[in-house]
Amino acid sequence: MSDCIFSLSRNYIKKIIFIFSAFFFLPIVKAENITPxxxxxxxxxxxxxxxxxxxxxxxxxxxxxxxxxxxxxxxxxxxxxxxxxxxxxxxxxxxxxxxxxxxxxxxxxxxxxxxxxxxxxxxxxxxxxxxxxxxxxxxxxxxxxxxxxMDAEIEADRIVDYVIDRFHKVAVLSSQQSWESLVAKRFKKSFESRGGKVAAFFEPLPSATDVKAEALKTKAASPDAIFISSYLLFSKYTRELRRLGVKAPFFSQELDQTAVDSSGKAAEGTIFIRPAQxxxxxxxxxxxxxxxxxxxxxxxxxxxxxxxxxxxxxxxxxxxxxxxxxxxxxxxxxxxxxxxxxxxxxxxxxxxxxxxxxxxxxxxxxx
Structure with missing residues (x-):
């Protein structure tokens, strides 16, 4: 009789352990099976x-x-x-x-x-x-x-709204990189449609290591302001133009601190548009x-x-x-x-x- 009771108790304990284990470990197994x-x-x-x-x-x-x-x-x-x-x-x-x-x-x-x-x-x-x-x-x-x-062309229109109220003769410096070229062309079109004059427009290769020729021609055009739509060439343009003594203010689109740092003092005072902070x-x-x-x-x-x-x-x-x-x-x-x-x-x-x-x-x- 005691052996029977012991056997029943042992089986009962096993069932309790099994149920407890299943309950305790089931969430872990499920979590491991979730595919990310x-x-x-x-x-x-x-x-x-x-x-x-x-x-x-x-x-x-x-x-x-x-x-x-x-x-x-x-x-x-x-x-x-x-x-x-x-x-x-x-x-x-x-x-x-x-x-x-x-x-x-x-x-x-x-x-x-x-x-x-x-x-x-x-x-x-x-x-x-x-x-x-x-x-x-x-x-x-x-x-x-x-x-x-932000749509790049509409963003360019927004900075034109700001520039055209202050200046009427600008130079546009960009590159042949697709986004930079798109922005430059849109700025030019929008600025001219508002009665402004684009006195110089340049798009060298984005890999250009020297922009002296573009900077010299820009200086000769005597713009009231300069729009630089090139992130890749921004520091080269700003440094060379300031080295040549060009004092016209700079405007741009989509800059970050890295572009600013690489330009040093040449970029000081540049006004640019970008997505809201x-x-x-x-x-x-x-x-x-x-x-x-x-x-x-x-x-x-x-x-x-x-x-x-x-x-x-x-x-x-x-x-x-x-x-x-x-x-x-x-x-x-x-x-x-x-x-x-x-x-x-x-x-x-x-x-x-x-x-x-x-x-x-x-x-x-x-x-």
């Missing part, structure tokens, strides 16, 4: 322009950590795989795209950093039905791409996480991932539904202001900045 949503990111992480890509990566990292700590996307964490496009190389961007889509099997990509690379990736991503969301710009992007960036909450979070202030496009890249996450949460991972979501993009309030579509173009808040004592300072908000 893989997202590729193509940023300039080395070479010229790497400050741009590193800021983009840091903004993305911050967004990933926040989204995952809040439960991910429909219960799934996100995993971002970063690939470099050294020096803003379109060839390297395409190589990175192939690696991400063929080896890592991603269906969503952030980036690339600059327009030339975006245009190189665009037809491939459309063919492969890969959703691309970038803190970057491309004119007339295909249906699978959404740009979390992030709110204080983002600034504090970024400083705490990385120990430094953010520069563009950190906040825009942070917003870009949230824009993609919102789409995935809203309509799921079906390609057609995602395309439709971005086609009818509902306005999104990010850390840099509100992003909205207007005639197929992304519109958001912009600010005029001024370089003062070697630092970038806010001058005026332009909406």
């Amino acid at each position: 949503i893989k997202i590729g990111a193509i940023f300039i992480l080395s070479g010229e322009g790497s400050a741009w890509g590193i800021n983009a990566q840091r903004g993305t990292i911050l967004a990933v950590e926040e989204i995952n700590s809040s439960g991910g996307i429909r219960g799934r964490p996100i995993e971002v795989i970063y690939e470099d496009e050294p020096g803003g190389s379109a060839v390297k961007a395409v190589e990175a795209y192939h690696k991400l889509t063929k080896i890592d099997k991603v269906k969503y990509i952030l980036g690339p950093s600059w327009q030339d690379e975006v245009m190189a990736v665009a037809p491939l991503s459309k063919r492969d039905k890969v959703i691309v969301v970038g803190a970057t710009y491309m004119p007339n992007p295909p249906e699978n791409m959404f740009m979390v960036w 992030p709110d204080n909450d983002f600034l504090e979070k970024f400083r705490k996480r990385f120990g430094t202030d953010p520069d563009i496009p950190a906040a825009q890249s942070y917003d870009a991932l949230y824009v993609l996450a919102r789409a995935l949460k809203s309509v799921g991972e079906d390609y057609g539904r995602l395309v439709e979501h971005f086609k009818n993009f509902p306005a999104y309030r990010g850390v840099c202001g509100t992003y909205r579509l207007q005639g197929g173009k992304t519109i958001t808040d912009t600010e005029l900045m001024v370089i003062k004592n070697g630092a970038i300072r806010k001058l005026k908000i332009l909406n």
Whole structure:
């Protein structure tokens, strides 16, 4: 009898242990089996322009950590795989795209950093039905791409509004890089349509090491102001023009602290337009996480991932539904202001900045 009772007790204890173990360990097993949503990111992480890509990566990292700590996307964490496009190389961007889509099997990509690379990736991503969301710009992007960036031509119009009220004869210095050339041509067209005169217009190769000829001709044209739409040649233009004694004020578009630092005192007083600065909450979070202030496009890249996450949460991972979501993009309030579509173009808040004592300072908000 006692043996029977002991056997029953032992079996009962085993059942209790089994049930307890199943209850205790089941969540762990489930968590381990959750497949993350893989997202590729193509940023300039080395070479010229790497400050741009590193800021983009840091903004993305911050967004990933926040989204995952809040439960991910429909219960799934996100995993971002970063690939470099050294020096803003379109060839390297395409190589990175192939690696991400063929080896890592991603269906969503952030980036690339600059327009030339975006245009190189665009037809491939459309063919492969890969959703691309970038803190970057491309004119007339295909249906699978959404740009979390102010339309470059409308942004150029906004700075023309500021310049034309003060100066009527300008020189425009740019390069043959696609974005820089697009902005230069738009500025020229808009400025002239408002009654202004463009006395000189130059677009050397973006890899030019010497801009003395362009600077000399600009000086000879005697402009009242100079618009420089080249991030890549900004420091060369400003240094050479000031060396020649040209005192006309500089205006520009989309500069960061790296461009300012490389120009030294030559850039002092330059007024330029760029996306609005992030709110204080983002600034504090970024400083705490990385120990430094953010520069563009950190906040825009942070917003870009949230824009993609919102789409995935809203309509799921079906390609057609995602395309439709971005086609009818509902306005999104990010850390840099509100992003909205207007005639197929992304519109958001912009600010005029001024370089003062070697630092970038806010001058005026332009909406």
